[in-house]
Amino acid sequence: MxxxxxxxxxxxxxGILVGMTGMGGGALMTPLLILLFGVSPTTAIxxxxxYAAITKTVGGWRxxxxxxxxxxxxxxxxxxxxxxxxxxxxxxxxxxxxxxxEELDSLVYAVLGGTLLMVGIITLARALIxxxxxxxxxxxxxxxxxxxxxxxxxxxxxxxxxVTSAGSGTVIAVLLIAVFRLTPxxxxxxxxxxxxxxxxxxxxAHFGHGNVDLGLVGNILLGSIPGxxxxxxxxxxxxxxxxxxxxxxxxxxxxxxxVQKGDPLVWPIAALVAGIGFVLxxxxxxxxxxxxxxxxxxxxxxxxxxxxxxxxAGPVSAPESETGAGPASDxxxxxxx
Numbered sequence: 228m229x230x231x232x233x234x235x236x237x238x239x240x241x242g243i244l245v246g247m248t249g250m251g252g253g254a255l256m257t258p259l260l261i262l263l264f265g266v267s268p269t270t271a272i273x274x275x276x277x278y279a280a281i282t283k284t285v286g287g288w289r290x291x292x293x294x295x296x297x298x299x300x301x302x303x304x305x306x307x308x309x310x311x312x313x314x315x316x317x318x319x320x321x322x323x324x325x326x327x328x329e330e331l332d333s334l335v336y337a338v339l340g341g342t343l344l345m346v347g348i349i350t351l352a353r354a355l356i357x358x359x360x361x362x363x364x365x366x367x368x369x370x371x372x373x374x375x376x377x378x379x380x381x382x383x384x385x386x387x388x389x390v391t392s393a394g395s396g397t398v399i400a401v402l403l404i405a406v407f408r409l410t411p412x413x414x415x416x417x418x419x420x421x422x423x424x425x426x427x428x429x430x431x432a433h434f435g436h437g438n439v440d441l442g443l444v445g446n447i448l449l450g451s452i453p454g455x456x457x458x459x460x461x462x463x464x465x466x467x468x469x470x471x472x473x474x475x476x477x478x479x480x481x482x483x484x485x486v487q488k489g490d491p492l493v494w495p496i497a498a499l500v501a502g503i504g505f506v507l508x509x510x511x512x513x514x515x516x517x518x519x520x521x522x523x524x525x526x527x528x529x530x531x532x533x534x535x536x537x538x539x540a541g542p543v544s545a546p547e548s549e550t551g552a553g554p555a556s557d558x559x560x561x562x563x564x
Contacts, residue, residue, distance in 0.1 A: 231446050234264070238278075238450025245279075245419070245430075245451070246286050246458020256447065257392045258343060258481040266443070268335040269319060269328075272392040273438025274447075277430035279392070280423060281444075282451040287420035289459045295416030300407065301424070303374045304399070305383025308388070308425040315389025316432035339391045340486030341495065346393055347478030349401050355472070366554045376406055381425070 241255055256279070260271040290296050323331045381401050386395065399421065403414045433439055 234443070234446040235450040238447040239372070239454040240450075242282055242451035242453075242454020242456075243458040245282060245287075246455040246459050247415075255477070255481070256298070257339065258485050260443070261339075264479070264486055266440070267328075267440050268332050268339065269323070270440055272335070272339070272390075273430070273433030274437070274440045274443050275392045276426050276433055277439050278444045278447040278451060280426035280430040281448055282455050283419050283423040283426060285452055286455040286459055287416070287423040289456065290416030290419055293412075293416065295412045295414060297409065297417045298419045298420075299369045300373070300377055300403075301421045302416055303369070303377035304421045305424045306379040307383075308385030308421070309381075309428045310430040311382040311385030312389035312425050313432045315386045316429055316436065316438075319390060319438075320436045329508060335391075337491075338484055339393065340482045340484075341499075342387060342391045342393045343478050343482030345482075346398060347475045347480075347482055349398060350475035350478060351472060352401070373407065380406070381421075384427075385425050388425060389432070392429075393460035 237256070237259055244255070257271050257275045260275065261268055266274070287296065319331070319335070322334065326334070380399065384398050386403075387398070400414050400418045401410050403417060409417065430439070500505040
């Protein structure tokens with residue numbers, strides 16, 4: 228593709244959004260390429276994934292230097308997401324051989340549109356509900372249940388990323404808040420760093436199948452790399468809830484437009500399955516905590532009490548469950564605003 232100022236400007240805007248919130252890269256750029264620039268769905272997905280891998284590497288590295296990346300959590304997320312994303316790309320290649328490109332495009336439109344609708348609703352839920360109901364923390368001790376949850380989250384979202392390019396920022400960010408209760412700055416940093424890893428895996432796989440337009444990648448990167456650096460610098464200075472609400476509305480609108488091009492029987496199923504999977508992943512740690520043996524809970528409470536009773540320690544409050552809700556702090560205050 229030749230030089231395109233329009234795509235570069237879109238790249239700058241999306242790069243800023245990704246740098247600030249960790250969300251919106253694949254979920255916005257893919258429908259833009261399809262709906263505004265007429266790029267085929269599989270090429271749009273592969274191109275978007277490879278550009279996003281480079282962009283999020285820049286953002287993830289900057290957050291790593293800022294100390295806002297939970298590397299232990301990133302490892303276990305990637306253990307599930309990388310193989311699942313590669314499998315998703317391979318599934319697209321198999322379907323293309325068996326049903327043909329035209330039928331595959333219709334299927335991808337439907338799955339992508341359904342995913343965008345779900346991601347848009349999740350984004351609104353994060354801004355309007357989760358931010359006010361979950362007590363957040365900068366760090367926590369990774370135990371077996373956290374590792375299992377991270378691998379399951381990585382595997383389910385990795386597959387969606389490989390097939391649609393959407394979700395590496397938005398869906399995982401919501402789960403980092405709801406399941407692991409990380410503060411906004413650590414959500415963005417951990418999400419970006421993990422997204423870079425899984426997107427590189429999926430991007431290389433898409434490139435191997437010929438689903439990447441390198442000229443288009445270059446145009447987007449001319450805007451997205453400076454954009455993500457600007458966005459990273461703005462973390463904590465801009466009220467993010469308003470941005471997330473606007474992003475959620477745009478994603479839902481993009482989803483409705485995209486599904487019009489797809490199989491009308493497929494997209495409701497895709498959205499429903501994705502939604503059910505999201506709810507199950509979200510609730511599993513809560514169910515686990517609820518049904519844990521009393522002795523295990525007592526040992527955990529004793530361990531927390533001992534850790535908080537050292538010299539100079541303040542009063543120790545009763546520990547909450549790992550995913551329990553409590554009085555919520557303002558996310559923008561947590562992120563330095």
